[in-house]
Amino acid sequence: MLRVITPVMNLIEIPFRGAQRMLGVPLIAWVFLVPNILLFGLFAFLPVILNFVYGLTGGTNVLLADRPYIGAQNFNYLLSCDNHFDPNTCRDDKFWRAVYNTTLFVTLQVGFMIAFALTTALILNRDIRARGFFRSVFFFPVLLSPVVVALVWKWILQREGxxxxxxxxxxxxxxxxxxxxxxxxxxxxxxxxxxxSWITDADWAFFWSVFISVWAHMGFYTLILLAGLQAIPRDVYEAATMDGASAWRTLRRITLPLLAPTMLVVLILALIKGVQTFDEVYAFTGGGPGTATTFIIQYIYEEGFAGQPRLYGLSAAASILLAVVLVVLTAIQLWLNRRSVDG
Amino acid sequence: MTRTHLTTTALAALLGATALGAQAQEVRFMCYSDGNECEVYDDLLNRFEEQNEGVTIEVDTVPYQAILDNLPVQLAAGTAPDMAKVTDLGGLAEYYLDLTPHVDEAYWEENFGNTLDWYRGDRDEGIYGMHSQLTITGPYVNATLFEDAGVEMPGEDATWEDWAQAATEVRDATGVQFAMAMDRSGHRIAGPAISYGAELFDAEGEPILVDEGFEDYVAQFVEWHETGVMAQDVWGGAGGSTMVDAAQEFINGELVFYYSGSWNTGRMEEQIGDFFDWQVVGNPCGPDGVCTGMPGGAGIVGFDQSDNAELVAQIIDFLAQEEIYAEAAARTLNIPAHTGVASEGVEYQDVSEPAAEALNAWGAMVPNLSPTAFAYQGYPNNRAMFNITVERVSQAVVGELTVDEAMQRMREDLDAAMAEMQQ
Structure with a gap:
């Protein structure tokens, strides 16, 4: 095999040797990086910049050239409220309803998700019968398409369900x-x-949205926590047993502290994913009844792509505000990570 | 010799391929069906393909929501199909292909004169679309349930209150789930609102949406939801401006009075069969005796961004010819907008007695349609008004807003939408 590869690689090396001779060692790195940077720039940076520019424009035209510059008007419109805790006093009450719904949803969903995922991981980490089978069962919903999840639950919960x-x-x-x-x-x-009628009652629709989301994603976080639990050295538990520590004390003093870095990753991942919730709930309730299960991503989608007129600028401005929140969450994750690594 | 022969053959093949490429023209037609429309158009367009060698028409059947959500984005981005069946007639007008240079203008004016203006948007003339199906909003009633309940069906001039009372009595007597339901749509609620006195436009023709008549009907509508007369599952069953219908509940025999429109006749015919007797009744009246629904419908339009503009115009003109149009109307069970076909009468094919009666009933409603309803249907930005209505009335229905708050929000939303559209 090596006899085949080596001549080919030698052949490929020729132009790069030439380029290195011409450009020097420091610059040759750019020859390898530029294609990747161009592609990344085209598909990642450019859309971000375009989104920001759209956020500063108004009108209903989709082409930037046809859109007037309006400065921060879209942001002012979104953020203008007499009382930020009462959506009815906001200029764009739909945005603030979506913000409140998302905040409540993320708080409940992440809280329950971590609690259930941790409990499940602790159980599955024990030497129980058919452990492999149960691990598969809990992970199975993660493999399903969000729309399938929503439709299955709609089938269960509809009036005639x-x-x-x-x-x-x-x-x-x-x-x-x-x-x-x-x-x-x-x-x-x-x-x-x-x-x-579970889906047409605002409170029940919200409850089931949280429940379904926890059910669908719990397996993923269980798997991460399970990996974290298995990384804890056995001898620490053996020492605790020899010292006569109870199961509860072992959990509190050994398992949870040593699992903390993994929990942190799970927490941040779940928070970010929770804020981005859209497809499952949209297919399940359509954001209703009223705006009871309308979350921020749905607001962005509807303002920009489903409503009439299509307010691309407002939609872009809302997505920038969402991005700011996600960046803050990520920064917290990085800071906490660094702190835990530094001890 | 061999070399020359090979070169000549290769050149001939290349030229042949080029010529074939030049001759072959493909047109993409984005279509949605209420019943079997796309299937019928596909079949009719096969005839056009047979008559025009090298032409291929791909009928892409898509869900209705794709016409509402995706098509406008495709048009704005310049990636739309060549032609489509649309319902936002005036809202997409700026993208329509003017068929005038390619068709017999006199024929179109004579036969589609009543609806051509709906496709013009802000323009005063031009032929931009073929109204393929005239629709009217109105109620379907489960006659068997009335009979079983021993409740007399309200007569021709019955009001909305009369129907609400009768439908509730029937529901209570028969034990079915719902007395009344209306599609979750700003278009559907507009007819009843106009019957209650809504003007929708001011004296200068500028949209106002909310006035006393409109608010009166919304207040009544919300009350019917609170008291369980109207099915909460429809207007309270989704968020945003998503369209939700109650056709399945009616077909399942669980709904007494269903306010929808003529486009569902084929579906009722096909899916109810002899499960129960159903019928279309006239639009209920408001307090001042106005009994209107909303006209509307769908039309087939070409887009000026198409590379095959002339061919697209020829295809639409083909579908607009009296014989073809009449066949399409007969096979899809739609009310014709083509005056020639309408005056001749449509021989609906393989249609049951209730469906035939329903189609006649829809036809009989046309003269009662209010001028305000026609004006609203023809207003290019009506889709924005429909969406605002659905979102805010839904919030009032589920109790997030009071009716007064919903009306105030609707005024503000309309002002904001108009301001954006004028930028």
Whole structure:
């Protein structure tokens, strides 16, 4: 094999030797870097710059040449509020509703996700029966397309869905009748577990959006935490056992502190991904009812590409504000990472 | 000798290929179907291909949402197909190909004179689109449920309140899920609002959207949702300006009164069959006796960015010919906008009795349509007004905003949209 490769590589080397002789060693590095820089610039930097320029323009034309420069008007429009905690007092109430929904969603989703992922990872790290099977089961939803996830859950939760059918059946069983007897005997009301319209009730729609998102992504974070748990040296646990440490103390004093760097990665990844939530929830509720599950990415999409007129400038400005938040989150991650590495 | 022969053969092949390339013309037609429209157009356009050697027409059938969301972006970016079936008739007018130089102007004026203006946008003349299906918004009613409930169906001049009361009685008596539902669409709610006195435009013809009549209907509409008369699943079932319909609930026999439009006739015919008796009834009236729906529909347009402008015009002209148009209307169960075809009457093919009655009922509604409804349909920026309506009324329906707040937001949204469009 090497006999074949070596002559080919020698052949390829000839022009580069020539180039190095002409340009010198420091400059030859650029010969290798320039193609990559050009491609990266074209597909990564240029869109970012264009997005920023769009954010400073107005009108409904898509071509930059036809769009008037309006300075920071789009940003002013988005940020203008009498009271930032009440969307109704904001000029663009839809933007602020999306901001609040996203904040609440990310807080709940990330919190529950890490709690469940950690619990699952701790269980799967033990020597339980069919461990490989359960690891696959928890990871399986990660492999599904977000739209498939949304449609499957919509099928379960719609008015005529499986969950309501189950609840209606349950409502007619002896169990509910017996429980109703107990509650009425205690002076309460009879128990009624009939199905409701889960997707058209704002609170339930939000709850299920969080639930589905946790269900769909938990496997990924479980896997990362599991890898972190397996990286903790066995002898530390053996020493703890010899010292007579309880399971709870071992968890608190050994597992969690040693898992902290991995948890940090999981936290930041989950936060960034949570802020970017769109496809699953959009396919599940369409952002409704009203704006109950409209998140920031959907706002950006609808202003720029689905609404009428298409406000590309406003959409670009909102995406820049979102980018600022994501950059701050990433900076925090880097800072915390550095701090934990430095000890 | 051999060398010369080979060179000559190669040259001949090259020229042949070039000539073939020059002759072969491909036209892409972006189409969506309410029923079987794209299938029928594909079949009709095969005839055009047979008559015009070297022409290939690719009918790309896409979801309706792609026509609303993707096509405008493609047009703005200069990557649109050659022609499309559209419903935002005035909103995309700036991109339309003027067919005038390639068609018989007198024929088009005579047969499509009523709808040509809808495609002109801000222009005063020109032929920019063939209105392929005239649609009217109005109600479908489950007659079997009325019969089972023993409730008399409201008559011709019945008001919205009459229908709401009757539909609720039927729902309660039969145990079905919903009394009334209306498609989640700014176009659909416009007819009832006009019946309640909405003017939508001021005396100078500038859009105002919200006035007393409009607010009255929205208040009533929101109340019907709060009291469970209207199905919450439709207007409360999505966010943004996404269109949601209740056709499946009606087809499943779970809905008494369904406010949609004539384009669903084919679907009702096909999917309800003899499951129950259904019928189309006249538009309910407002307090002052105005009983209007909204006209509308879809049209086939070519785009001026096409490389095959003349061919696109010929294809649309082919579809506009009386014989072809009549066949398309008959096979797709649509109301013709072609006055020649309309006056001759359409012999709808393989159509059941309820569908035939429904098509006649839709036709009978045309004279009752309000001039405001025609003006709204012809207004180039009506899509912006429809979207604002859907978003804000939905928020009122789910309780995020009061009706007053929703009306105030609609005024502000309209001002902002108009300002952006004028930049």
């Amino acid at each position: 499986i969950l309501n059918a189950f609840l209606d059946w349950l409502n007619q069983t002896w169990l509910i009748a017996a429980l109703s007897g107990v509650t009425t005997a205690l002076g309460g009301e009879a128990l009624d577990v009939r199905g409701i």
